[in-house]
Amino acid sequence: MIVILALIGTLYYQYEKTRMLSSHRLAMQLESESYVPVLKKWLTTDRDLASFPKDLAYKTALYGYDQKILVGNLKNNTLDFKESIALQAQHVHLIIPLSPYGLGEFYLIFETHDDQLWKTEAIQRALWIGSGLFTFLLLIGFILARLLLKPMNDAIALLDDFIKDTTHELNTPISAILTNLEALKEEDIPQIIQKKLNRIEIASRTISTLYNDLTYLILNHDVAVINEPLDIGELLTERLDYFRHHIKQKKIHCESTVSPNVLLTIDRTKMTRVIDNLLSNAIKYNKMGGTLKLTLDHETLCVQDSGIGIPADMIEQVFERYTRADKSVGGFGIGLHIVAMIAQEYTLDINIESEEKIGTKICIKWKTV
Template sequence: MKKTIILLIFLFVISYIGLSSFFTNNKTKKIDSILNSHVEHLETHYKVLLYHQNIGADVAYLATLNKKGFIDIFEQLNNDISKIKKDTLRKELYNLLKQKYKFLKQKGILQYQFVLPNNESFLRMHKPSKYGDDLGDIRVDYYRVNKTKKEVSGFVQGRISHGFRHTYPILNKAGVHLGAMEVSFSSDIVQEYLTNVSNIETHFLVDKNIFDKKVWDKKAIILKYLPSVENPDYLVTINRKSLDKSHKKVDLSDVSKEIVLKMKKMKKFALYIMDNQNTVVVSFYPIKNFDGKVSAWIVSYEKDNMIQGTIKNIATIKIIIFILLLLLFYFIFYILQQKKRLDTEVEEKTRELQLLNESLEQTIKDEVEKNHQKDVMINSQSRLASMGEMIGNIAHQWRQPLNALGITIQKMQRFHQMDKLDEAVMKKSVDKSMMLINKMSDTIDDFMGFFRPDKTKIKFSASEVVEETVNLLEASLKNSFIEVNIEKTQDDTSIDGYRGEFTQVILNIISNAKDILLENKIKKPKINITISKENDEIIIAVQDNGGGIPSNIIDKVFEPYFTTKDQGKGTGIGLYMSKMIIEENIGGKISVKNADAGACFTIKLNKEILCKC
């Protein structure tokens, strides 16, 4: 009993660990699904905003190009003009676009800037006093637009700030490249939109590496960026109104390494932190520049009740599982104790029965031996009966060739008496005689095959056995004017079994049909044999037109020693042995029913079972 207790404890521990792991995995999957929904929520609102920004930038670009006098100013700038003339044109452009820039600022556009084909800054509408500096090394977007004369857009870092920049080529109607213009949105607009419209508190993380090392120490940088609490390699941007400090209230120390590793993969992700009684989901969405490289991230902090609820639910389920398993194994232990008590009682009763069985054992052995001897005797009687049938068939098979042989010999004698027995006549007579003798010899071989005892199972065709058996009985059936029709399938009907025994079954059924046809004096006696295959079953049906079997005895035809023939004409064991051979030795089924004008015996052989025998 001690071993049983140890085993039950071991099974209890294994079961609890297995079920606990299963629900832990479910918890992980559900939490991952919740985290993914947060990231996708952030991504959807970000992409919607980005789509509208792209439309706004395109509209601003086209409106600027179509502004009367705009293209004329840039065409003059591309001529060799003095510095005074250039300053005059700059003021003229500023005055031309001043009202438009005021309108664009209300739509969230921060930078509205114009650059000459040599990447020289011509006018910054947001800072008109600063111009003439070379932006080719600082702003790759200007360099690329002036070189390819094609629009580029993406997240780009400038000298002291970053933004979602849309840079377009300035072309006149003749397609001459006159410079480039920029329409940019700051990250503040994205943060304000996500906060006010989508109710998502966010901030931007910018990679330190995108800043110009030459201006890194400028105070302007300090005013726009602070070190990130999420990743030391990034800076967090300061919103124009105020930096969302919700992230600073959350302790990220437990997940800081995980954040750094996941950010290196440059793919969106989210994780959660248990903050006092609240669950905070931190989502990270990568921002790409116009080269498709990640140079910044949008980070959001959102409270979530579903994760905390999932964790509590799984914890509750684990406690319930523990209690249920404890009750289950206690019940098993109780059952085992009861079983042990019952086993003891059974052992006592068994000893009592054993004494009784010992006295009955010899009696049973004797009865078994008697039954065995009875089966052997029935089998022998069936064999002898079949041999009697076959001897009669041999007589029928030999009668025709013997008559023909006698006629041939008489002809030889007549030709001899007439002195016409030459070599040709002699050869023809001898050849015909030998043919008849060989046919009789073949008949003996066929019947010897039937009487040869089966010792091992072999593979044989059920269709071939049926045809060969009919051939053995051909002379007897023809002599009785019985027509035999065989309709067989072209499918494979091979089975594993005792060929001789199977032949005996077919012989018994056909012989019984012949006897009933002769006994009832049927005018046009027929035996129809069909061999078919359905799925894995081989079906052999033997039907006569002898009037059928009376309904009051049809259920008894397979019983030993039951016969409807007159005394001395039937043993009553043929069909009994046929049933034993088919159902016990071969593993099939045999049945009989009345159909149409006679009885129909059906043999069903399951090919799959037979091949395993």
């Protein structure tokens, strides 16, 4: 029995270590998105070692193709290049190859100190859980515990790592595509090529919206929140322009009634997620040549489409995670769940009216001061 509990404790410890490394990896990868352009400028200009750009959040270093350090300020220079992220001597290292960024055979290293809090918490939890499992295993037996606990923990860890890795891998190529598309718009391009580029931009922005939703679900408790008076009309116009090619592709007629100077104290990123998901759904589920109506006054934002509508028995469920009213249309079913999460956080009221084959109207209402 002791051996079994020790084995379970070891597995749990490894799971917590993997989860800790996964969390550091996501944070470091997101930080690299802003650091790599700075490094690129340094590599393509002076390459003066004295002016090597240092990241504010992490210790940084640059290694050559021979895996030897060129410049940096790491506390621990012993690295295992076989692992993209590893814990060594109480330091976590993330190794980022720079060749995908077109910067040659270099390696960017991010380093952060491991405070070991996860280990203390893991041991405490393991001891607490172990005492409970001891009684449980006496009653149920080792076979049942193995069947129920280990696959569940493995599945959770696998899903967690998959989502975190996937969101990062989505961002880099999509950002590159959108950046190059913006550059191409400034050139004189034949109309037939322009149509193809528009279709590429639509697909890229769809994936970019999905990336933003997944990132919000993963990091919404870790990202700094800045609540400030926000001009909702201005933001609505900005996000409507973001979806302009989607709207044009489906030949949707857009009608807007927007009151000026509508201010709401809210975090800009979160309000962007609300508007983007409402617009995305209204476009996605709309019919070809349909209508999109936007109404904004000093206490209400409404988005109405002329699409497929939602069955009456599904209306109460559409705000649940992974719920989709129409599974024939792509998506994960997380958009309206995010809207509901943000609405609950800021005590916003959501009202939804829908009729099959007629359309859907969703209104977000807030209290004015």
